[in-house]
Amino acid sequence: MSKKVFIGRKLREARMYRGKTIDVLAKETNINKKDIIAFEEEKYKPTLENEMKLSNTLGFPREFFKYADNIKMTIDSTHIRPECTIPKVEQIAFKEKLAMTHRILTFLEGYIQFPQMNIPTDLNKNEDIEELATKVRRYWNLGDGIIGNMLTLLEINGIVVSDANIEKKGALSFSQKQTVNGNSRYFISLGNDKKSACTRNYDLAYELAYIVATEANIQSKKFSKDEFACAFLMPKESFIQDLKMVNDLEDYVELKKKWIVPISAIILRAYQLGEISYKKYMYLMNEMDKKGWLKKEPLEENIKATSPMLLKKSIDVLIDNNIMSKASLVMNLSNWGLHLNQDEVEVLLGFKEGKLTTEKNTTNNKKAKVTKVNFKSKKR
Incomplete structure (x- = not known):
């Protein structure tokens, strides 16, 4: 990890990360557009005042623009x-x-x-x-079930x-x-x-x-992702048996409850498998449109999804094994070369706002005593 006065590539990276064009960034910072282009191309460096403007507007600490990480x-x-x-x-x-x-x-x-x-x-x-x-x-040992x-x-x-x-x-x-x-x-x-x-x-x-x-x-x-998604979620042999019991649109609601997939996908799968004709498929989709189900299907609020846990659980593993505290995570990332504000780390890890400031001790840094923990061995 090497430090420079200002790295133009990092400015471009931060600008793209925030979804800002050069024109928008120039307007928000009151910095000349040509200057921002020059900063990114490293033709010359921003003044301290402009550096602070860029840092505050883009929501990255000043250190972010000064260190080149070693990640390829x-x-x-x-x-x-x-x-x-x-x-x-x-x-x-x-x-x-x-x-x-x-x-x-x-x-x-x-x-x-x-x-x-x-x-x-x-x-x-x-x-x-x-x-x-x-x-x-078969590779994931899922059989033909839900x-x-x-x-x-x-x-x-x-x-x-x-x-x-x-x-x-x-x-x-x-x-x-x-x-x-x-x-x-x-x-x-x-x-x-x-x-x-x-x-x-x-x-x-x-x-x-x-x-x-x-x-x-x-x-x-050339690869129908809808066709694959239907085939993967609703395997032919077991799903056809359930389709035998379907007569009207309300029956598809019950299948949605069982298979945890959208009604529109169930109807598409029924057509793919030849269990309903194209005419029947179009009729059912028109009925869904009339009911407003193409915009919001029934049961949407009753069958809630779980959130990603891989990164969140990894932090729990670090805490449980006394490797680092939540509050020291941002500091350890910075020491490693990844300079981000706390709120950005929370967003990327899927934490609620303020999650990384719940502990008073912010000095715990045990990077010198790294312990490899097998994530798979932890309870989910």
């Missing part, structure tokens, strides 16, 4: 849904948040043994979607899920494959799913489809 990170691929209406700068900000989350995880890996990536290595691009969905289910919690399933198989954007209106889930120091891992950011377990399960299965397509070397545009 690459974003191998990103999946953003084509129907996403979030402005481009905000999409870039979401990507930056996931990259920062990976940096924090890399720091925590000095103390915690996280679940390793556990994805089948024999995924074949010549296999159809049903076969690929079945292969992943998957009640996709989030936990992904976390225990080494896929990191973030809820940093769930309060953002219009945000959809998206995924990234990132490599740090030669080690690759997938990250998924949840969208604004209203904390509905059914929607969250489907969204995560949809993102898993992107991961499977990437690992099988299938062009994402």
